[in-house]
Amino acid sequence: MTEPTRDLLETFENPYPGRDYLIETVCPEFTSVCPKTGQPDFGTLTITYIADQVCFELKSLKLYLQQYRNHGAFYEQVTNRILDDLVAVVQPRMMEIRAEFTPRGGIRTNVVVTYPDEVWGEEE
Amino acid sequence: MTEPTRDLLETFENPYPGRDYLIETVCPEFTSVCPKTGQPDFGTLTITYIADQVCFELKSLKLYLQQYRNHGAFYEQVTNRILDDLVAVVQPRMMEIRAEFTPRGGIRTNVVVTYPDEVWGEEE
Amino acid sequence: MTEPTRDLLETFENPYPGRDYLIETVCPEFTSVCPKTGQPDFGTLTITYIADQVCFELKSLKLYLQQYRNHGAFYEQVTNRILDDLVAVVQPRMMEIRAEFTPRGGIRTNVVVTYPDEVWGEEE
Amino acid sequence: MTEPTRDLLETFENPYPGRDYLIETVCPEFTSVCPKTGQPDFGTLTITYIADQVCFELKSLKLYLQQYRNHGAFYEQVTNRILDDLVAVVQPRMMEIRAEFTPRGGIRTNVVVTYPDEVWGEEE
Amino acid sequence: MTEPTRDLLETFENPYPGRDYLIETVCPEFTSVCPKTGQPDFGTLTITYIADQVCFELKSLKLYLQQYRNHGAFYEQVTNRILDDLVAVVQPRMMEIRAEFTPRGGIRTNVVVTYPDEVWGEEE
Amino acid sequence: MTEPTRDLLETFENPYPGRDYLIETVCPEFTSVCPKTGQPDFGTLTITYIADQVCFELKSLKLYLQQYRNHGAFYEQVTNRILDDLVAVVQPRMMEIRAEFTPRGGIRTNVVVTYPDEVWGEEE
Amino acid sequence: MTEPTRDLLETFENPYPGRDYLIETVCPEFTSVCPKTGQPDFGTLTITYIADQVCFELKSLKLYLQQYRNHGAFYEQVTNRILDDLVAVVQPRMMEIRAEFTPRGGIRTNVVVTYPDEVWGEEE
Amino acid sequence: MTEPTRDLLETFENPYPGRDYLIETVCPEFTSVCPKTGQPDFGTLTITYIADQVCFELKSLKLYLQQYRNHGAFYEQVTNRILDDLVAVVQPRMMEIRAEFTPRGGIRTNVVVTYPDEVWGEEE
Amino acid sequence: MTEPTRDLLETFENPYPGRDYLIETVCPEFTSVCPKTGQPDFGTLTITYIADQVCFELKSLKLYLQQYRNHGAFYEQVTNRILDDLVAVVQPRMMEIRAEFTPRGGIRTNVVVTYPDEVWGEEE
């Protein structure tokens, strides 16, 4: 199985680059595979961003995310990686991804990543 | 098909211009046409503003929005354009439009635009 | 039909004037008449305030609001006017009224007024 | 009928006095009697506090609140008084009580009191 | 019955230590035993943290929490203790635990603890 | 104040008299006046029927129901009377009215009337 | 403390005795005292009936139910007894009472009684 | 504007004609135009059927329903007509359409049509 | 670990044996242990019955169910066994137990058992 690639992501020109406005995209059909157990994982990704010069195109986002369908990925890793890919391609003014995964073993996990970093609590 | 025009928007005098107060108008029956596929799109617009000298009249807002019924428009564009039209006619102290569109291909998108700009994250 | 009057509002002494505390009163049975169409309007008023020397008495508030039952009033006007009447009689440290009206023509409107003014966005 | 007394409230030593942490206690079965009409009132009390040296014991809180079952009390008075009693016995770093009463005459009322006072809006 | 031990908690390397991001883990199947009555208690723990060098491993968290199944513990104590154990093992940049327990005697209690301390209201 | 009259009800020809089908009309803005206390009552009427030769026209139904706005009426009486009026004018194959009134004194009441009578339990 | 008596229940003439129709009355503020522990119990009573010659008057129902406020009563007993009292006074064509009590010790109980008996399963 | 035609509806062979099973299709994006006011109407259609030899194809259903977008149609008429068209093309063993329209003038209407007729109450 | 025993179940005399009425008891805090994995399972039991000569006492039911806390039991087995135990002790006219277990591996299971048997579909 090949590695997911950000090359599938397409963009279009931001129609209002002079204004800071929010675009919120909710993808409730994200699925990947647990690298440890080989079992499928399911989650909802909510991507919120302020575009700069370009916006991501929704159909290409869907195809990009479908690459993870049979790809092994831990929750923390995959959420951070999708942020890195989207930031690299879209170069937004800000972007947040909130990923909410379905329960495993009676426990469920959400991961929230932000670009640029909002520093929370103590600095390292 | 003619282009939607802000000329349909009518206003009435703000009965309390001396006070900053919020007016929130929710329009769950917005529909336009996707310019790429020709398929109809559906959404809910929530318009929140502080009037200055005038308020928009609700019936004229409804007729203004109905112009988009058979008009091709991308989500980001149409939301920004409606903000521009309402700001031009009403000249509010502030206005926000939150547009929530129904899912397409398992993905749904919201767009939030504000006047005047709230600068979020890094400046350009 | 006579004009609604604040004379119906009665007060009682604030039992704890030394403490700033919130009183929140929800009135889901507000109804008035649209001055343009003569059709009844319905709404929920939520009144939140910090009393100073007096609180309003609930039964008198009900009778005061019932004066609007057959009275013509636009949403923006009636919400501001009720705030003016309550502020005049109760002289609270702060008061907010949130009025949520039922939909008309597929569109619904809320009005939020505050005393003293919270200045939002640009000053005039 | 005897007056409710704070003497019923018992405390236990705060197991972590070195840390500021929140304790939130929800009592949906509060009932008292309207001093004007003699009719029973019902409400939900939510008590949130940061303990200092002691915490209140839950069973004694229940018995303390049951003293109001046949006791006449206005909403604003009873909420403030319970705060005074709990603060006197527990001497917390902060405490808030939110009391939500069931509707009477189509109108419902909530009262929110805080210790120490958060000053809201203009000072007198 | 042996005392619960933090030795069961395992960690893995934080895959993105250069970024401050939130991990939120919800455990709705927490149960312990009331030390006074011997009756079982039930609750939901929500653990939110920003990892530094390591993250906790979910299966080991489950086993760690199951140690409380037949262990006597008061609400305030057990929540603080779990925070101490997780902080000791994970050394996060920040961590919050919100514990919501099911009702006893018509009253229910939540406890919210944070590391490092957010100081709330007056200092001691 | 004049008595409500069924003369305001208008009908239109049932477009499919050859088929038994259900029409369900929900009117959440019904209001009348309690004949005992003079206080307004509020309720939601749900009218379900199978038309025979005619259907009722919605705007005329609204005007018919608005006649009760300042009219004294007990719950049981008004629900039965509206059924009588609608049956007289529409002559449906069957009709049910479910009226759900808002609470008074902590108690709320619904009335369900049916034409023709479904006999329930013992006959008289 | 005196025993609750059905003498407080008042009736009014059924305005439509020729029609079998349902009256549904919901009383969410029922409270009594557990005869074993002396602790208060809380519940919601839903009374559904078809009146014959008379209906019960709502204010008298409220006063009748308030007699249980300081009266010791087990769930099964009190629900059956209220049915007996209401049937004796109203002599309805049918009546059902559904009582839903708040949880005690993590367990909650509902009782449903019907007049005349619907025989369920095996006969005695 | 041309009349909607059932010619757009396409079918595919029922893969299990030997079994009676239910297919339920929910279309929340139905819109037509009120023939009286020219204003758009919105509704949700729920189509439930047991296929015989063929099932309807979903994309063709969508295109068929989009023909009503700018077509004048009363609620009762359009629901019956869509049933007639679907029955003619699919020839199902049974079919029900439930149409739920958004409120107009504070009143909302649902229409439920069934093939073959379930006779309800009195025969004509 | 000893086997759970029905000896802990206590009963009290049915106060209205002459009437068939329903008692519904909801126990949301049931927990047992999976005999295969040793992991705890959680569920909600809803017990509905018509008592004959005796009712079960709630506190003894709680103690009876707590015997399963550290007991290995499959879903189907444990639900049937609890029905057997309750039927043996209470000898009800009818009883149903609905057990709803929390999800495991993304799949959740409910079991519904009835006494006496409702024969469903084909007889054996």
Add this chain to the structure above:
Amino acid sequence: MTEPTRDLLETFENPYPGRDYLIETVCPEFTSVCPKTGQPDFGTLTITYIADQVCFELKSLKLYLQQYRNHGAFYEQVTNRILDDLVAVVQPRMMEIRAEFTPRGGIRTNVVVTYPDEVWGEEE
């Protein structure tokens, strides 16, 4: 890609074959691939059955359903096929599968299949 096979389904002996009881299994993480577009589909399967000699084992059900993850299948076909496979392996007294798929193109579809056939409406 190999065809899904019922060979993965494992069973265990029904612990109470002498009693007709319901087992309800909900699988919210079903996913397959649309054979026309190659796009993934998502759905929730609810399987309800009365076991005869054997029950299906949950882990094997999960593995059986995961075979559809990259398998092309129409909604109607896949639901019927899963019923056939489960009936063949488990030979239940009755079984129903309700499959609810997520929306595509603004339309969502459910399929309900039953064994043995409930004949609905006209016979073929």
